Amino acid sequence: MSTLSADVLICGAGPAGLVLGNILRAEGIRCLIVERQSRAHVQSRARAGFLAANSVRILSENGLAEGLHANGQHHDTCAFRGDHGEFELKYSGLGRGEIHTVYPQQDLVRDLIAEFLNRGGEIRFNTEVQEIDPHDAALLLADGSRLTGRFVAGCDGQHGVSRQAVPAQVYHRDHGVSWFALLAQAPPSLAGVMYAIHPNGFAGHMARTATVTRYYLQVPQGFDPNAWSDKQIWDELHVRMRADQYGELRTGPIIERRIVDMTSHVMDPIQHGTLFLAGDAASLISPSAAKGANLALMAAEVLARALATQINLGDAQPLIRYSAEVLPRIWRAQEFSHWMINLLHGPFGNDSHSVFLRSLQRARLESLRDSRAHQDFFAENYIGV
Numbered sequence: 001m002s003t004l005s006a007d008v009l010i011c012g013a014g015p016a017g018l019v020l021g022n023i024l025r026a027e028g029i030r031c032l033i034v035e036r037q038s039r040a041h042v043q044s045r046a047r048a049g050f051l052a053a054n055s056v057r058i059l060s061e062n063g064l065a066e067g068l069h070a071n072g073q074h075h076d077t078c079a080f081r082g083d084h085g086e087f088e089l090k091y092s093g094l095g096r097g098e099i100h101t102v103y104p105q106q107d108l109v110r111d112l113i114a115e116f117l118n119r120g121g122e123i124r125f126n127t128e129v130q131e132i133d134p135h136d137a138a139l140l141l142a143d144g145s146r147l148t149g150r151f152v153a154g155c156d157g158q159h160g161v162s163r164q165a166v167p168a169q170v171y172h173r174d175h176g177v178s179w180f181a182l183l184a185q186a187p188p189s190l191a192g193v194m195y196a197i198h199p200n201g202f203a204g205h206m207a208r209t210a211t212v213t214r215y216y217l218q219v220p221q222g223f224d225p226n227a228w229s230d231k232q233i234w235d236e237l238h239v240r241m242r243a244d245q246y247g248e249l250r251t252g253p254i255i256e257r258r259i260v261d262m263t264s265h266v267m268d269p270i271q272h273g274t275l276f277l278a279g280d281a282a283s284l285i286s287p288s289a290a291k292g293a294n295l296a297l298m299a300a301e302v303l304a305r306a307l308a309t310q311i312n313l314g315d316a317q318p319l320i321r322y323s324a325e326v327l328p329r330i331w332r333a334q335e336f337s338h339w340m341i342n343l344l345h346g347p348f349g350n351d352s353h354s355v356f357l358r359s360l361q362r363a364r365l366e367s368l369r370d371s372r373a374h375q376d377f378f379a380e381n382y383i384g385v
Contacts, residue, residue, distance in 0.1 A: 270322070
C-alpha cells in the first residue's frame with residue numbers, strides 16, 4: 001500500500017498552484033497543496049486583475065471560469081497622456097484582436113480554492129515548508145513532519161523555499177524604477193487603463209471594480225509609503241494625470257499602499273529532479289505590462305499536462321521538456337515588460353544623457369500613436385503570453 005501523501009505536492013495556494021491542482025484533480029491525480037498563510041489571507045490578498053486571452057482560455061477550458069464570466073469586465077482600450085497630448089489604442093482591433101478581462105485576483109483565488117476542494121483536493125493552510133528534497137519529492141515542514149509524493153510543484157513565489165532547491169542560473173535585473181502602488185476606495189475615473197508621462201514621473205490608472213481603482217505613482221527608490229497623506233497622494237495624481245486639462249479624478253480613501261520595485265529575474269532551468277517551478281518561483285517580472293499572473297497560469301497549464309502525461313500514461317517527455325517549453329515564453333514577456341518600462345519612464349535631470357533618453361521615449365510614444373505596424377506589435381505583445 002502506498003505511503004505517499006499525494007502524487008503531486010504543491011507548494012503555494014496562489015493562482016499557479018491552484019490552477020495546477022484543479023487541472024490535475026480533473027485528471028484523477030491526487031494533489032495536496034501546502035500554503036503557509038491562512039485561507040482568509042490568500043482570499044483577501046489584492047494583486048493583479050488583468051487576465052489575458054490565453055488565461056481566460058485556460059480557466060474556461062478547465063471549468064474554472066464561472067465567476068470570471070459572471071463578474072469579469074472586458075477591457076480593450078488603453079490610453080497614453082503626456083506633453084505630447086493624449087491618444088487611445090483600442091487593441092481589440094489591433095494585433096490578434098484580443099482583449100483583457102479584469103477580475104480581481106482575490107476573487108479568482110477564492111473561486112479556485114472552492115473548486116479544488118469540490119474536486120476532492122486537499123489544502124493545508126497555515127503550514128510552512130522549511131525544505132524541499134527534489135530527489136525524493138519530499139517536503140520537510142516547520143513542525144518537523146515530512147510529506148512525500150512522486151513530484152513537487154514549487155508555486156510559492158519569489159520568497160518561497162522552492163526556488164532555493166533548484167541549482168539554476170538566476171538572471172536578474174534591477175530596472176532602477178519604483179512604483180507607489182495604491183488601491184483607492186473610489187470609482188474609476190476612466191473606462192480603462194491610463195498611462196501618464198509627466199516630468200514628475202509616471203502615473204497609472206487601472207480600473208478594478210465599480211468602487212475600487214488601482215493607481216501607481218513613480219517614486220524614488222527607498223520611498224516611505226507612509227510619507228504622504230491621502231491628500232498629498234491625490235494632489236500628485238491630479239498633477240501627473242493633468243486633471244486640470246483632461247478632467248478631475250474621482251477620489252476616495254486610500255485603502256492600500258505599498259512600494260513595488262521594478263525588478264526582474266528568470267531562473268534557468270526551472271526544474272530539478274522531481275521539482276518543477278511555476279509562477280513567481282520561476283520568474284519574477286515587473287508589473288509594467290501585467291504579465292505576472294498570466295505567466296503563472298500559462299506555466300501551470302503546461303506543467304499540469306506534462307505531469308498528467310507522466311502519471312497517467314507513463315510518458316516522461318513533456319516533463320523533460322518543461323523548462324524548454326516555458327522559458328522562451330517567459331523571456332518574450334520579459335522583453336516586452338522591459339520595453340514598457342522604457343516607454344513609461346524617462347530619466348530625471350537636464351544633462352545631455354537624460355535629455356537624449358527622454359527624447360527617445362517621446363519618439364517611441366509618437367511612433368505608437370502614429371504607426372499602425374507599431375500599434376499591432378504593441379497589441380499582440382500587450383495581450384499575448
